[in-house]
Amino acid sequence: MNPQPAPTPTAEPEAPPASPAASNTVEPAASLAKPFKLSRRFDRTARLLGDNAMERLANAHVVVFGLGGVGSFTAEGLVRSGVGRLTLVDHDDVCVTNTNRQLHATVKSVGKSKAELMAQRCQEINPQAKVEALREFYREELAETLLPAGRYDFVVDAIDNVKAKLHLLHRCVTLGLPVVSSMGAAGRLDPTAIRVEDLSETHMDPFAKDIRKLLKRKYGVETERHTGITAVYSIETRRQPVPLNYDDATDGFLCVCPQDNEFHTCDHRTQIDGSVAFVTSAFGMNAAGVVVRRLASAR
Template identity: 40%
Template sequence: MESDFPATAFARLELLFGADGLKRLAAAHVAIVGLGAVGSFAAEALARTAVGRLTLIDFDLVGETNINRQLFALQSTLGQAKVAAAADRLLEINPRIVLNRRQTFYHHDTSAELLGEGDFDFLIDAIDGAAPKLDLIRNCLARKLAFISSMGAAGRSRPDRIKIEDLLLTSGCPLARVLRKKLRREGLEKGQVTVVYSPEPVAVESCDPEAFSEAEREEYFQRGRRRRIQPSAVFMPGIFGLLAAQQAVDRILKG
C-alpha cells in the first residue's frame, strides 16, 4: 500500500469534488439495508467514492444463484454471510473505511435495533420484499432520514429506462404500485419518497406479486422472501445500485 493512501487512491475524486467535498465524504455515514444485487453495487460505489463509514444490514448468505448479479458473490465467498463478504471486499478497496456489520433481517421488530439513533447522513433501501420495505420507508419518514428506495429490477433488460423519480409519480413497476397505494392511503405527499425504478414492463409474470400464489404472496409481503427464482441480469440492479449511491453522494456533498 502506498504511504500516502488515501490521497493517491482518491486523487481523482478530489479533482472532481474538491478538498472540502472529499472531507465531507470521509466524515459521512451511510446505511445500506439489503446487500443483494442493488445493495452490493451501492456499497462498493460508496467505498470507491471515499465515504468513510457504512452500516451494512443483511441476514442472508452468499449462494450460487447470486453470482450472476451480486458483486460480493464469488466462488470463494459461497456460504459466507453477505455482510462478511462485503466487508472483506470493501476493506480491500479502502482499508480505512469504518464498517458496522449487522447480520440481521430488517423488519418491524428489528427496526429500532438496526436503525438505532439514526445518525446516518443517508440510507439506501435495497430490500426485496414489500412489507419490510414499507416499514423501512415509514421509519425513514418518521425519523426524517434522507433516503432513497430501490424498486423492482427483476424481469427487465433495458438499463436506459432506469430513472430517479418520486414514488407517487412512478408507473409500470408492480412493487412501486403496491407501496404507492399503501402510502397514499396514509397521507404520503409528493416529494417525500424518492425511488430508483424502471417503468419498463416486466418480461415475465413471475415478477409481479399479483401473480403469486396465496402462499407466495403471504411470504413475499410479510417476510420479503420470494420462493420463485426471479429473472435478472447484472446491468439492471447494478445501475439501480449505482444511481442510489450517486444520490447518497449528492446529498452528502450538498450537506
Template identity: 40%
Template sequence: MCNEEGVLLRTRLLLGDTTMERIRSARVAVFGVGGVGSWCVEGLVRSGVRHITIVDFDRVSVSNINRQLMATTHTVGKVKVEAMKEHLLEINPTAEITAINGRFCADTADMFRLEDYDYIIDAIDSIDDKMLLITRACDTRAVFFSSMGAARKLDPTRIQVTEFRKVRGCPLAKTLRGRFRKAGIVPSRKFRCVFSEELLDNAGCSDEPRANGSLLHITGIFGFTLAGLVIEDIGRSDG
C-alpha cells in the same frame, strides 16, 4: 500498501477538498446488500465514504453469482454482510464498516438507530420490511433514497430517478402505494427512488420458483445510481 489519498486522487480532482471531507465524514446505512445494495455500497466506498453500516440477513447462494458483488464460487454459503465487509476493506482498509447480519422488520426495527445516519438507502426486497423502513427513515433527519424493483428488466436506458409518488410502470411501487393507502400510512416526507418502467416476462427456468429473473447490468446501475444520489447530495450541500 496504497494509501487512501492516492486511491481517491481522481475523485478529489473532480469533487474538490471540501466535498471530499464531507464524503469522508458522512454516515450511511444500506439495508439489503443483494443485486442492488451490494453495488451501491461498492460505489460509496470507492467514492470515499468511510462510515457505512450494511444490513442483510442472508447468506450467499449460487443463484446470487450472476449479479451480486460479493457472490463468487468462493463465498457461497458465507454471510453476505461479512463477505461484503471483507471485500470493502480490501478497497479501503481504513473504512469503518459495520456489518449487521440481521433483518430490518417489525420485531427488530427499534434496534436500529436510524437517527444516527446522514443517509439511509433502501434496497430491501420484502414489501412489509420495505414499507416499515420507508416510514421510519422518513421520520428521521437522514436523506433517504429507495430502490424499486430491478428484476425483469433488460434495457438500461429506461432506468430513472423520481419522487416515489411519481413512479410509473413499476409493480413494486404500485403495490407499495396501495399497501400504504390500505394501512392509512403516509410517509412523512417525499423521497426519491430509482426505478424502471420496463417489465419483461420471466423466461426459462429457475431453481427458485418464486424468484424473478434479473441481470447484473440492471441491478448494478440501480445500485450505482443510488450511490450517485448520495454523492450528488453531499456535493450539493457544499454549494
C-alpha cells in the same frame, strides 16, 4: 579606532514552572482533531467534487439495507467514492444463484455471509473506512436498534421484502431521514430505462405503484405529493420469468438457498423473476450516486 565589542544580550528570565493543575490541563478536542487529508486513492473523485466535498463524504455515515444485486453495488459505489463509514445489513448467505449479479458472489463464497463478505471487500478498497457488518433482517421489532434516530446521514433501501421495505420507508419519513429506495430491478433487460425521482413521481413501475398504495393505506404516508423518498426505478415493462428445462425434474422451481431464512425465502415468493447484472448494478450505482451527490453538496 578599534571597534567596540557588541554588548552581551541580556538573558530572558526563565518562565516559572507550570503548576500541577496547569500541567494536567487537557487541550480542547478541536485542537487535537487531525485535519482532513485526502488519500490519493480518491484523487479522480476529488477532481470532480473538491476537497470540502470529499471531507464531508469521509465524515458521513451511510447504512445500506440489503446486499443483493442492487445493494452490493451501492455499497461498492459508496466506498469507492470516499464515504468514510458504512453499516451493511443483510441476513442472508450467498447462494449459487446470486453469482450472475451480486458482487460478493463467487464459487468460493457460496454459503458465506453477504454482509461480512461485502464489509471485507469495502475494507480492502479503503482500509481507512469504518465498515460494520450486521447479519440481520430488518423488521419492525428491530427498527429502533437497526435504524435509530440520529445515527445515519443517509439510508439506502435495497430490500426486496415488501413488508420490511414498507416499515423501513415509513420510519425514514417519520424520522426525517434522507433515503433512496430501489424499486423493481428484476424482470428488466434495459439499463437505459432506469429513472430517479421522488416516489410520488414514479411511472410505469407496478412495484413502485404498489409501494405507494401500501404506504398510504398502512402508514398514512401521502404518496400523491412529494414524499422525500428518492426512488430508483425502471420504465421498462417487466418481463415474465421463462420456465427452464431443469424445472421439469423438480415439478417447477427448486430453491437451493444455503440457509433457512425464516423471514424471506424463495419458497415464500409467488414467482421467481429473472434478473441480470447490468441492470441490478445500474440500479445500485444510481442509488450510490444519489447519496454521494446529496452528501457532497451538504443538502
